């Protein structure tokens with residue numbers, strides 16, 4: 001059976017954007033201008049982020065009104081529950097909609113390793129191109145960007161990058177522009193209102209357009225995430241959703257408003273707007289390219305970054321290049337503890353309320369900065385220094401050439417380790433198609449587990465005969481048949497099967513002023 005992909009489990013909902021001066025909203029949202037008010041040429045772009053499945057009927061509404069939108073796609077989510085399929089994307093494009101880029105896995109880009117950020121942006125564009133699209137427009141995850149990230153978006157071949165929260169919106173930005181300029185001052189960070197949320201009324205949506213037309217015109221870029229009801233559920237969150245009723249009413253109004261020539265307003269995709277203001281200077285399509293992951297480390301060299309966990313990622317609160325993983329019903333808590341097995345710090349996991357699944361720290365399931373590259377068919381030796389009060393086991397994952405992560409396998413169980421113990425697991429041969437691996441020492445009971453000194457080494461050919469076994473390197477741990485269930489046992493097989501269908505990745509909401517998109 002082909003293993004299911006490891007999908008994103010949780011996207012923390014972004015906080016409200018703080019933009020400009022918080023003032024009474026009445027001034028910005030007067031009723032629609034009277035018909036005799038002078039209007040200026042205005043372009044409206046309807047953009048849709050993340051590839052959510054509930055955007056498919058929203059696209060059908062656009063089509064029924066002869067309108068086209070821009071859909072910013074995070075390719076790793078396509079085909080997952082709650083997201084569009086490849087067939088949906090093909091239909092969108094066939095209907096004249098634009099397919100734009102939104103990174104491989106939707107990370108917060110500023111502050112990332114720049115090469116890894118480039119993989120996120122360029123590899124996503126390359127994947128969309130391989131699917132038959134020609135992406136020229138990009139939107140920043142969480143609308144978060146800086147000069148480095150904008151330069152990468154341009155270098156990957158995009159004409160624009162869309163932000164959020166810099167144009168007058170019902171909930172913020174009262175002193176801001178009524179619309180982006182046409183052409184924009186900075187195409188790599190297009191100014192747009194806040195993302196549409198459930199508090200926006202139909203009148204406010206219309207007013208965004210009509211106020212732009214009566215205040216010099218320009219480019220109004222509206223951003224939708226979910227079009228769904230009822231509002232306020234996990235799949236229809238209040239801060240990223242609009243009801244189909246309001247959405248359909250707005251689209252219907254917009255179609256008739258733009259049909260009247262006197263309103264001087266048109267609906268275009270983002271690329272369509274760029275084509276309008278660039279005219280004959282519209283640039284040639286830049287072919288997409290991907291950014292290779294690092295080559296596998298030489299034999300005998302630890303392939304991990306920050307192996308002793310001494311460097312902290314201030315955004316996640318976890319060691320740099322590591323993430324928390326886990327699934328099932330249990331409550332993990334994390335603490336940076338001192339001293340470590342070596343050095344100043346270790347990471348201590350406490351699990352309470354356990355009834356199923358696991359929790360673990362593991363080198364980040366990324367595109368190459370933290371997860372070590374491997375050669376298919378080779379066995380690797382991974383080790384962790386640990387202190388534990390309960391049973392643990394190694395859990396392994398691999399990435400394929402399409403940047404998709406899959407559950408791979410687990411080690412036998414490892415008995416509690418009262419003192420710091422270095423435990424080593426030799427992997428089976430890396431499966432065909434795998435290009436990188438990550439692993440964690442998983443706590444699978446209530447208890448505590450401190451880990452430190454992670455290692456991932458290509459031992460050459462020496463280890464193959466021991467593949468699949470745990471090699472206890474410390475006298476304090478006995479790994480015997482009495483306290484170890486072999487990886488092929490029913491219980492481990494069940495854990496493995498469940499892990500196939502449970503997401504392991506956690507996207508941590510970034511800190512900073514712009515947290516939408």
Ligand SMILES: [Zn+2]
Pocket residue numbers: 049050102106140141142517
């Ligand atoms: Zn997004």
